[in-house]
Amino acid sequence: EGEHEELQEVITSIYQAENNTAIRDLLQSHKRRALAGNLAKVALDVEEGKTPAEKLQELFDDFELEAVEEQEINGCTDDLEELLNKQFEEVGLRWRLSFLNKSLGSLRKGDFGFIFARPETGKTTFLASEVANMIKYTDKEIHWFHNEEGATKVQTRVYQAILGVTTQQMFKHKERCKAKYREETYRDNQKRIFVHDVNESSHIRVIENILKQKNPGLIILDQIDKIKGFKADRNDLELKAIYQWARELAKKYAPVIGVSQASGEAEGKLWLTMDMVDGSKTAKQGEADWILGIGKEQDNSSRLRYFNITKNKLIGDTDTLPDLRHGQTQVLIKPEIARYEDI
Numbered sequence: 001e002g003e004h005e006e007l008q009e010v011i012t013s014i015y016q017a018e019n020n021t022a023i024r025d026l027l028q029s030h031k032r033r034a035l036a037g038n039l040a041k042v043a044l045d046v047e048e049g050k051t052p053a054e055k056l057q058e059l060f061d062d063f064e065l066e067a068v069e070e071q072e073i074n075g076c077t078d079d080l081e082e083l084l085n086k087q088f089e090e091v092g093l094r095w096r097l098s099f100l101n102k103s104l105g106s107l108r109k110g111d112f113g114f115i116f117a118r119p120e121t122g123k124t125t126f127l128a129s130e131v132a133n134m135i136k137y138t139d140k141e142i143h144w145f146h147n148e149e150g151a152t153k154v155q156t157r158v159y160q161a162i163l164g165v166t167t168q169q170m171f172k173h174k175e176r177c178k179a180k181y182r183e184e185t186y187r188d189n190q191k192r193i194f195v196h197d198v199n200e201s202s203h204i205r206v207i208e209n210i211l212k213q214k215n216p217g218l219i220i221l222d223q224i225d226k227i228k229g230f231k232a233d234r235n236d237l238e239l240k241a242i243y244q245w246a247r248e249l250a251k252k253y254a255p256v257i258g259v260s261q262a263s264g265e266a267e268g269k270l271w272l273t274m275d276m277v278d279g280s281k282t283a284k285q286g287e288a289d290w291i292l293g294i295g296k297e298q299d300n301s302s303r304l305r306y307f308n309i310t311k312n313k314l315i316g317d318t319d320t321l322p323d324l325r326h327g328q329t330q331v332l333i334k335p336e337i338a339r340y341e342d343i
Helices: 002-016 021-047 053-070 080-089 098-103 123-137 151-163 167-172 174-185 204-213 235-252 283-287
Strands: 112-117 141-146 193-197 216-222 256-261 290-295 304-312 328-334 339-342
Touching: 021 053, 098 304, 112 123, 112 235, 123 141, 123 151, 123 216, 123 256, 123 339, 141 151, 141 204, 151 167, 151 174, 151 193, 167 174, 204 216, 204 235, 216 235, 235 256, 235 283
Parallel strands: 112 256, 112 290, 141 193, 141 216, 216 256
Antiparallel strands: 290 304, 304 328, 328 339
């Protein structure tokens, strides 16, 4: 007992001493390995029935606490020039639609929001149209995780949006379109737009593993509500967990755009409101920095779409207009070339 206390005093003095970073790091590493080894030993004892499971949970909590204690938390700068540069002067990902630049402004790392609409409104076309513009504002990659229609259809939409051509024109000029697409989207001969067909395997771990290996500048989760890996007592709480996870992705990697459905009450409505988001009245909405509802007329031949910014906590840009922060507007959809246009 006495030797143990003496060793503890030595270790404590080393930790408190100045200019002994290497020694402290070595001891910290040894401590982690010791905790991990003890954790493994107790896990075997629990499996053999020698030790209660509560002991294993207690050690695991200690191991996680050790990792948390090692993290450094740095306060935000209070330098006004730096704050303004980071939030305004450094241009983020700009939208194709002028209305969205004037209302939401650039998307930057840490920003998470989502669009919602009824089926067959033009959500995929909207994303393709904006991806084709945002790729111009980043040297990094765009990763689009898709779990509805096949990824080949989505990639074709991206081709159309990048080039502004119809499918028939692409068939007629395949080699020319392919070369132009690479010119617009590749950098140093490296592909920068990835459409991942995740389908039923759209588990958070699959998505996280991909992002760890890549260099994302924008992440799209389509459809976000279908992503698996979250469990809760109620559906709204499970959805809340998904949206919290998406927010963390935005903070860790890059801006995140989610795609959700509008509830049945939005059918035939032009101006969708926040309470029309499917599956949630508050939980999903509370996690987002911005929310865009896309409405349409019941006449499927109409090319008009109705945009309503139902939530906006973004800083914006120098050309963002305060009066449009929660603005509404009509836009034109051109599905044959996968683009939206301002009217």
